[in-house]
Amino acid sequence: GQSHGEMIRLHYIDRTESWRDGHVTYLLIKHVCSLPTLPPVEDENMSIPCEFCEAEVPLNIYILHMVKY
Incomplete structure (x- = not known):
């Protein structure tokens, strides 16, 4: 079963690429504003919290994250 966090992530991350x-x-x-709890957003300057780094990131912007395992 999926965790709640994974379900939320699928809602507002439009595309994820990874390489090692x-x-x-x-x-x-790529962060997109598609959370069902949020109204449609036309302002591209609006920011939402990033689930991975907790930074406020602009919508429709690709963010590069480094995750060390």
Whole structure:
């Protein structure tokens, strides 16, 4: 079964690419505003919290995350 966090993540991350380099995994994440609890957003300057780094990120922007395992 999916955790609540995974379900939420599927809602507002439109596309995720990842690749490994040694022990570091890079995640390229496009944040989109598609949470069912949020109204449609036309302002592209609006920001939402990033689930991975807790930063406020602009919508429709690809963010590169480095995750070390």
